[in-house]
Amino acid sequence: MSDLIGVWVGAILTLLVFSYLLGDSPLFRIAQAIFVGVAVGYAVNVALYLILLPRLIYPLIDSPQQNWHLFVPLALGILLFAKLRAAWSPLGNISIAFLFGVGGALAIGGALSGAFVPQLNATILSLSPAQNLNSVISNWLLVIGTIGALLSFRFLAQPQRPLARAFETLARGWGGLGRWFILIAFGAIFADTAVARVSVLIDRVYYLLHDWLQIVR
Amino acid sequence: MKWLPTAVAIGVGLVTLADFFYRHPLLDTIGTAFREWTILLTAFALLLGLFNLLHVHFLRVARRNEPNPGYSLVLLATALAVTGIGFWFGLPSEPMTWIFSNLYLPLQGAFFALVAFFLASAAYRALRANSFATFLMLAAALIVLIGQIPLTSIATQAKDWILSVPSEAGVRGLLLGVALGTLATGVRLLVGIDRPYSE
Structure with missing residues (x-):
């Protein structure tokens, strides 16, 4: 019985969302409000049951002397709620500063070891014509495209010295070429996103026709 | 203080x-x-x-x-x-699983599916812009889309080549740019030039 009610609820909510295809309507707005409400309620429970209770509250209740260091995040967490009142708001800055400090450091480490070094390593390719033609062309295109895409985000005023001006002209031309590579990348990302979304759409339509209406077997 | x-x-x-x-x-x-x-x-x-x-x-x-x-x-x-x-x-309970399966998942799926229509509309509007940049982008998108269908090996090869060479180069340039930006922002935070926590 609960499964049947569940299918009906799910189907009605899906139709409420799809009503947006006919225009913005109160039905769609209600679906939006329900979605945010459910997400909020679920997120509160996730934060509480999966993070705060097992990692902070229970260890502090069970053995406070052994887990004394957990009083620091507890204090910082309580200070964070000072942000709710304008007069006490500066007290919450310490907690925010802690988050930004750790976040900034992890971002530097992550950007270096997770993106910068691996991408740079992958771009160090052989441009020697001794290999087969396909590899030579692909490697040249990869190197020219990567540097060009990076140069396309370089915005500087035209320098006065002739050598610097020549370099700037070259960088601008190369950057313009790099923009084409970026556009091709955007096209590929667009296609991948479209495929993913159409797959979800097929799943929703199948849910309506198979699980709810039981027209399709 | x-x-x-x-x-x-x-x-x-x-x-x-x-x-x-x-x-x-x-x-x-x-x-x-x-x-x-x-x-x-x-x-x-x-x-x-x-x-x-x-x-x-x-x-x-x-x-x-x-x-x-x-x-x-x-x-x-x-x-x-x-x-x-x-x-x-409690969180791992039957009522919460029911809510997740019958409220959250259908709504999330429907909202994500709705984007398919917006993407089609965006592609149509981009075509109407009639510039070389949009042509290049949509041509790449079309080749990648057709290459997903196992019709001919040429289409699949063209898709694989686009994804592994020109698209890869563009994404790599973007990733390097993002990494450099992240590094700069992180360093500014750690030396105290940017203080978003003091606002």
């Missing part, structure tokens, strides 16, 4: 960064503790954000001159009901 948040951010950030690059037992212990505290603080921040959202919608319902308070009322009622059910039965 205005210096305290800056000192906390710089101190904590430098210790975490040192732990990232050097192996030392003391640094490891402190770094692990800092990361654990960050997870806990993030949970507190999430609760604060959600509380603020509910407060804003409560005010919209309470003030009689706000337009469409009904949606805020639906949001509040749903949020409180789901929170209450979770508190009463």
Whole structure:
């Protein structure tokens, strides 16, 4: 019985969302409000049951002397709620500063070891014509495209010295070429996103026709 | 006391960064503790954000001159009901699984599916812009889309080539740019030039 009610609820909510295809309507707005409400309620429970209770509250209740260091995040967490009142708001800055400090450091480490070094390593390719033609062309295109895409985000005023001006002209031309590579990348990302979304759409339509209406077997 | 948040951010950030690059037992212990505290603080921040959202919608319902308070009322009622059910039965429970499977998943799926229509509309509008840039982008998109269908090996090869050469180069350039931007922003935070926590 609960499964049947569940299918009906799910189907009605899906139709409420799809009503947006006919225009913005109160039905769609209600679906939006329900979605945010459910997400909020679920997120509160996730934060509480999966993070705060097992990692902070229970260890502090069970053995406070052994887990004394957990009083620091507890204090910082309580200070964070000072942000709710304008007069006490500066007290919450310490907690925010802690988050930004750790976040900034992890971002530097992550950007270096997770993106910068691996991408740079992958771009160090052989441009020697001794290999087969396909590899030579692909490697040249990869190197020219990567540097060009990076140069396309370089915005500087035209320098006065002739050598610097020549370099700037070259960088601008190369950057313009790099923009084409970026556009091709955007096209590929667009296609991948479209495929993913159409797959979800097929799943929703199948849910309506198979699980709810039981027209399709 | 205005210096305290800056000192906390710089101190904590430098210790975490040192732990990232050097192996030392003391640094490891402190770094692990800092990361654990960050997870806990993030949970507190999430609760604060959600509380603020509910407060804003409560005010919209309470003030009689706000337009469409009904949606805020639906949001509040749903949020409180789901929170209450979770508190009463616990998170890994049958009612919460039912809510996740029959409310959250269908809504999330339907909202994601809706984007397919917006993408089609965006592609049509881009075609009408009639420039070389949009032609290039849509041609790449079309080849990648057709290449997903196992019709001919030429289409699949063309898709594979686009994904592994020109698209790869563009994405790599973007990723390197993002990494450089992240590095610059992180360094500005750690030396105290940017202080978003003091606002």
